[in-house]
Amino acid sequence: MCDTSKIITSTQCVIVVKHHTYPICETSINLLNYYFYYEIIISNIMYWTGCMGEKIKKENRVQVYQANDLVEAIYEDDLTATEHKIIRYAAAKINKSPDHFPNVSFTVTEFINAAGISSKSYHSKVKKMAGELTRKRIRIKTEDEEGWFPWFKGIVYRSGMVHITFNDLIKPYLINLTEQGRYTKYSFPTIGNMQSPYTIRLFELLQQYAPIGKRTFELDKLKEHLGVKDKYKQYGHFKSRILMRVKEELDDINVLTYDFEEIKEGRKTAKIKFDIKITDSLDLGGNLKEEDIKVFLEKARPLIKEYGYDIPNRQIRAWTIFGIDELKAVLEDMQQYSTNVGHVGAYITTILKSRRKDYLKSASKINAKDEKTKDIIMRYLNESKGTIPPVPDWHIKNKLVGRFTKEGYSSEEFEKVWEENGEYIYNVINHKAVR
Incomplete structure (x- = not known):
């Protein structure tokens, strides 16, 4: 009040x-x-x-609702990622205000903010696709009927505003879905950073079956769902250019991903069986609490801004497991080597994962049952990179004993750690062993 x-x-x-x-x-x-x-x-x-002085509450994250029959639609044309996103955002807006159907309006800036993306080129992209999207049709098949129709009657772009009029035939597949049941829901920013239109479509098709964990498609049917029925005649091309690339992008986004199995009829691949994995906010190891994530976000957000990047919170949350020091190291490397990438968030995720993989490989060579001991040693080895040998073992031991004492280890416990790992640590620092 x-x-x-x-x-x-x-x-x-x-x-x-x-x-x-x-x-x-x-x-x-x-x-x-x-x-x-x-x-x-x-x-x-x-x-x-206007209640001067009162803070304006942020809107809840935009939710996309689609009837399952709409998710299962066959796409006549190969839509771009931007076209898919505009459709989903408009659907989310109209679902929130069903009385406004069939009309919905929003600014391109609003769309960009909701998607959690930072791209000035979206104004020109939206303007370009406005005329094209009204001609692209989908086929919806239900128990009672089947028909082809476009999503929209019309789209007008004017001075940064997008004005959309939905096709009346699509109303039952967007409005009052919670009363009907059989719908698929997800957060719009989830698809905001997806670069490939096939990632968006396959994500939706698998999200629908996420509670079950598995889904099998006939290969030709899957191509129709993705709008590539007449493309990729050779399965090998479809596999490498769609299935593998979509999996790679979903792995980076870390909300939902999959493994897949090819089911053959003779020598020909006839079906694809997906093993669906929910990986929301990445695998945080089961050890991180919401408070840990909050602390990480408070440190990470200003750090990322300092380096000139704008990355959605949902993606930053997924990096909590790697720690703020690792994130800072990656950002420093990107600045030092002037790394220029189109999808900054996905790139950082890939590098963090790679560094984590190297870390775990090195940590596996440390003789310790608990992760805390390994972590203390690994942090010391990381900080000792660039040390010019020779470094005597007594100097290394003195440095380490202080760290272990600070972490609550007794002198007897440290001596056991040193006895089991001292030689390996000495060899790594003196460049006599591969980490």
Whole structure:
């Protein structure tokens, strides 16, 4: 609630409550020389003043709802990723305000913010595709009917605003779905950073079956769902250019991914069986609490901004398991080598995973049952990179004992660690062993 006394002061008027008048400001009396006797309802004051000083709450993340029959649609044409995103965002907006159907409007900037992307080129992309998208059709087949029709009657782009009119035939597949059941839902920013249109479509088709964990498609049917029925005649091309690339992108985004199995009829691949894996916010190892993620976000957000990048929180959350030091190291390398990539978030995820893989490989050579011991040694080895040998073992041991003591290890516990790992640590620092 707003502080009404502040609101009234800001309006510089008199409020009448139960026939008693209360002057708000002496300046008003001197200027006007009389009181305005006007009955003011507090709610109206709040409306007209806009509750000055009150913070505006952020909108909830935009949710996309589609009837399962719509998710299963056959695409006549090969849509671009931008076209898919515009369709889904418009669908999310109309679902939130069903009374406005078939009309929905939004700014390109609003669309970009909701998607969690940072690309000025989207204005020209949206303007270009406005005329094309009204001609592209989908086929929806239900138990009762089957038909081809476009998503929209019309799209108008004007001064940064997108005005869309939906096709009336699509209304049952977008509106009041929670009452009907049989719908698929996901957060719109999930597809915001997807670069490939096939990633968006396959994500939706698998998201629908995520609770089951498996889904099998006839190969030709899958191509129709993706809008590539007449493309990739050779299965090997379809596998490398779609199945493998989509998997790679989904692995980077870390919401849902898959493994797949080819089912053959003779020597020909006839079906694809997907093993669906939910990986929301990456695999945080089961050890990280929400408080850990919150602390990481508080450190990571300003750090990323300092390096000039704009990355959605959902993606930053997924990096919690790697730690702030690893993230900083990756950002420093990108700056040092002037790394220029189109999909910054996906690139950072790939590098963090690669570094993590190297870390685990090195850690596996350390003789310790608990991860804490391995982590102390690995951090010391990482910080010792670039050390010019020879470094005597007593110097290394003295450095390490301080770290272990600080972490609560007794002298006996440290001696055991050194006995089992001292030689390996010495050899790594003196470049006599491969990490």
